[in-house]
Amino acid sequence: MSATTEPVAPGYAAALSELESILQSLERSDVDVDVLAVQVKRAAELISFCRDRIGNARLQIEQVVAELGDDRTP
Numbered sequence: 712m713s714a715t716t717e718p719v720a721p722g723y724a725a726a727l728s729e730l731e732s733i734l735q736s737l738e739r740s741d742v743d744v745d746v747l748a749v750q751v752k753r754a755a756e757l758i759s760f761c762r763d764r765i766g767n768a769r770l771q772i773e774q775v776v777a778e779l780g781d782d783r784t785p
Contacts (some may be wrong), residue, residue, distance in 0.1 A: 719760040726764075728756045733757075 721724035733754045736742065 719728060719756050723764045726760050730754060730757045730761070 720729065733750050737747070737750060
């Protein structure tokens, strides 16, 4: 992926909202089969994006907590 590639979504909340929208459309009984593959592919991209964001947030939180622990005096 190049540095100029646009992100999948502007942020976690937007990705989650779009995922919910896709899920709602997939739950309908009148899903267009021609659109189904496109929606599933997009959902997979959004899920991967959300997992990356959660993973990055977790690492940042762990780093902050570790730094707080280093500030303790014996």
